[in-house]
Amino acid sequence: MSSDRRRESRMKSDVVRLFQTLPHDCGYFSGRIAQNLVIDPSAPHLDAVYGLALSRGFRRAGGHVYHPHCSGCRACVPCRVVVDAFTPDRSQRRCRARNADLELRLQPARYSEEYFELYQRYLGGRHKGGGMDSPQQEDFSRFLYTEWSPTRFLEIRRNGRLLAVAVIDICAQGLSAVYTFYDPAETARGLGTFAVLSQLDWAAREGLPHVYLGYWIDGHPKMDYKRRFQPLEVLLQGNWVAFAGA
Incomplete structure (x- = not known):
């Protein structure tokens, strides 16, 4: 040619x-x-x-x-954490300590009855009435991964019992925190925060520059938590800039 x-x-x-x-x-x-x-x-x-x-x-x-x-x-607003500059705050350090007894295992993205049962309980407990709280088996696969996606499941267990799954995409640009579902009876552990901290640790070990957290929405009770992971960058008018919020 x-x-x-x-x-x-x-x-x-x-x-x-x-x-x-x-x-x-x-x-x-x-x-x-x-x-x-x-x-x-x-x-x-x-x-x-x-x-x-x-x-x-x-x-x-x-x-x-x-x-x-x-x-x-x-x-x-798209947002991402700068991995090599990230330092956990006091609350995040306490979250790590609180979950020091947990075991983490990286697995291929796949359907299993164990995953699906936890997914059902999470949606029923955390998103009741939101339109996703009665998922079917095909909904699990259709939403979380697909044939071409570079996806892995990070299992979080205690004494073998599955407490949480973080759905993660792996790219040269960094990790994308796609979704996390966890046991709604374990809310005191802060498993959502722990899952993000675990992804930041993993990205640092692999030399990846960013962990993408999706969209930050100012003041939204389920999306505003992302501002706590600093230094955070947001995409404004086509450029990534330092997050200026409080």
């Missing part, structure tokens, strides 16, 4: 189509309407595109790589 044809082939392979979803109810604010931009899910080599998309503020849910694109609302 000539150099011109190779260049043309590379250019074509770098082009991906974006689709805009139809308006739908916002999952974060009652009464608001949301829309997303979605990378063509049938695009070839979506796995190769994903890392770059992550660094540009996109997020994965199942086989879809998306970015909020809502008319008149910019509440969802």
Whole structure:
């Protein structure tokens, strides 16, 4: 193949189509309407595109790589933690100490009855009435991973009993904290915080620069916690900048 044809082939392979979803109810604010931009899910080599998309503020849910694109609302702000500069605060150090008795194991992303039972209890206990609290088996796989995604499950156990699972995507740009579900009877442990701390530890060991936490939403009770992981960067007008919030 000539150099011109190779260049043309590379250019074509770098082009991906974006689709805009139809308006739908916002999952974060009652009464608001949301829309997303979605990378063509049938695009070839979506796995190769994903890392770059992550660094540009996109997020994965199942086989879809998306970015909020809502008319008149910019509440969802992409955020990531700078791994080599992260220092846990006093509350996070206490969380680590409180969970020092737990065992962590990295596993391939897959369905199991044990995972699904914990997932059901988590949604029923933490998101009751939110539309996800009666999942089917296919919902588990469809939402958490897909064939092309670079996903691993981080199991968190105590004496063999499964307490939590952190769903993590691994890219050259860093780790993406996709989702965490845990035993709702163990809320005193702060397992959500512990899962993020464990991912920061893992990223540091692997020399990865960032842990992507999805979208920060100012003042939202389920999303505002991300500001506690410092130094945090947010994506504003196409540039990653230091988080300026309190």
